[in-house]
Each structure stands twice: as structure tokens, then as C-alpha cells.
Amino acid sequence: MSTAYGKIPKPEAAVSIDAILPITKKLKNGKNAYLQAIDTTNQPLVTHLQALFNQAIEDGSTYPQEYPLGEQQFMDYFLGYDAFVLATEIIDRNKDYDFDNVVIGMYYVKPNYPGRCSHICNAGFITSISFRGQGGGMAMGETLLTTAPALGYKASVFNLVFVNNEASIRIWRKLGFQEVGRIPQAGRLKNSPDQLVDALIFYNDFSKNNALPK
Template identity: 25%
Template structure:
């Protein structure tokens, strides 16, 4: 089940968030990000936060928000995270499908991912399956914890 997150979900979302960023290989957040920062990174007032729940356990989460303010707010931006122990079970796919429906329902015209790490092959392939196209590359746009500087992609899908 995918549902809107509540303040009661902070701890479970933090568990996912902290484990995903700890590797330093897919998200720009520092692996040293403090738990108190989950509010501004994942639960800010201008975001819609969702969780994927199965048998009472939160296994995934995503945010959707306007990519820009004012005259750029018709394009959405999303970020998705799946608990490391639950990866490979189709949860990311379900989160993506939910976000596409939510974006359309809320009158977004497109979704743009501003920074997809090029070495995150599973994410790049998943987004391509859903019709996202690479519309730009930032050379050395990410400091990968193990590989050093790697390229990042801007990916875009018209809804």
C-alpha cells in the first residue's frame, strides 16, 4: 500500500533515508546527515511525501514537489528510496507508477529528475522503462564515495 506519510512515519523514513545515503553512491545528501534534517529533506511543507507499507512495515518512500517555484512550478521533481533489505522486489517501480498518477492528478505537465547518478544503473534503467529520457549530462557532477567524480543525468518525462 502506498499512502501519504504522516509525522508518525518519520522514524521509519529516517531508517530508510539514513541507510540509503550512508553508501554515498546515489544521493547528494552527506552520509553524515543528522536525523533532525529529515524534516527539511523529506517532509518540508512544499513537498508531498508518500510511503510504501507492507504488513505494517515501511519499505519505501518518495517525495514529489514542484521542480521550481512560481513560473516553473508546472514541472514536478521526485526522489525515491527503498529500504536496502527490500530492494529488487518492485517497490521502486510501484513508487514511480504512483508518482506519475499523482503528478497528473495534480496538474503537473512533466517530471524532471535533476541529478541521477550515472553509475546508479538500476535507477537509470527503471526511469527509462517509464519513459524518462536523459536530456542532459553534468560531467563529474557527483562525488561518488568509492568511484570519485562521476557524471550525473537530468532525466525528463512529459506526462
């Protein structure tokens, strides 16, 4: 995908991502959830994930985009590098699903900067409305500490975590991310129509996590 810096090459992977997937996490209800790479050839899955992302845009409180993305725009933005889905089971592209009851959430990982700084990644997360409050966001955040280092990244930075996104802020603070900056009046958000909302910048050094498989 294109960014403000153009197409950014990824760093060299530290280990094969296939060697560490799927990652099993336990939700608050005690049930297992499975993190797996998004199969971009699974059209029904991609269509569902596009709808999830566009719903987040329509909600207007977490992502900066103002208008829904078409299929190619979504592919370029969310699926252009590495992307993962957390689901109630391992998704088989040859099987039919009611994805509303299967997909817990998703996230992407991609370079935040070009060239000499491309070892620092950015990640963007979506939790399905039907699964909110069940620990899916925390589960995905925990898996990032494994997937991103495996992909070759040394650290991550989140550029826009709006200050009224309390659930997200709780996750990153609990996982040990550092609050390294604040952008005043960063967003016109639907959940705060009478004011421009500040955004926090969170950073994490993956070398402190020791999350890669031995």
C-alpha cells in the same frame, strides 16, 4: 521547506490526492504493496523513514548530501511537501509495527523550480535495503505517474541520476522518461572513490501518460 529559490508554492491540485490513495501495486513475489501518504504525525514511522534516508546518505552513492539529517532537517527536506510510503499493508498510526518488515520504500514530490516553472516537479526515492530486488522501485516509479499529475504537476525532472545507479536508470528508461542532459563529474560517490561520477537528467511529460482518474 527552503530551496535555492526559497519556499516554493505548489501548483493547484488537479484532483484530491485522497481520492486516489491508497494505490495498490504487485511486487515480483506476487504480494501486494500499498502506496499511501506519509502521516507526519506518526512519530515512529517518521523516525524509521529518517533512518532510511540517513542510511542512503551514509551509503554515499545516490543522494548528494554528505552528512546525516537531523529530525527537523529531514522533515523540511523529505516531508516538506507531499511524500508517500510504499508498504506491505495500510499503516495505522495507532498500531505498533516492525517497520523494517513493513516499509518497502518512500518518495517525495515537490516543485523543482519556482513561479512560472513550478508546474515541473522533482521527486526523490528510497527503497529499503531489505526489500531491494522485489520491484518496489518500479512500483513507486509507476505510481509517480498518477500522484504527481493529481498534485497538479505537468512534468517532472530528475536533476541528479548518477550514471552508476543502474537500477534507477533502468526504471526511468522503462517508464519512458527522456534523458535530456548530462552533468560531467557531478558527484564524489563512495561506490566510485577514484573518480568524479557524471549524472543524467531525466524528464517526463505527464500529459502523455493519461494517468489521472477519469
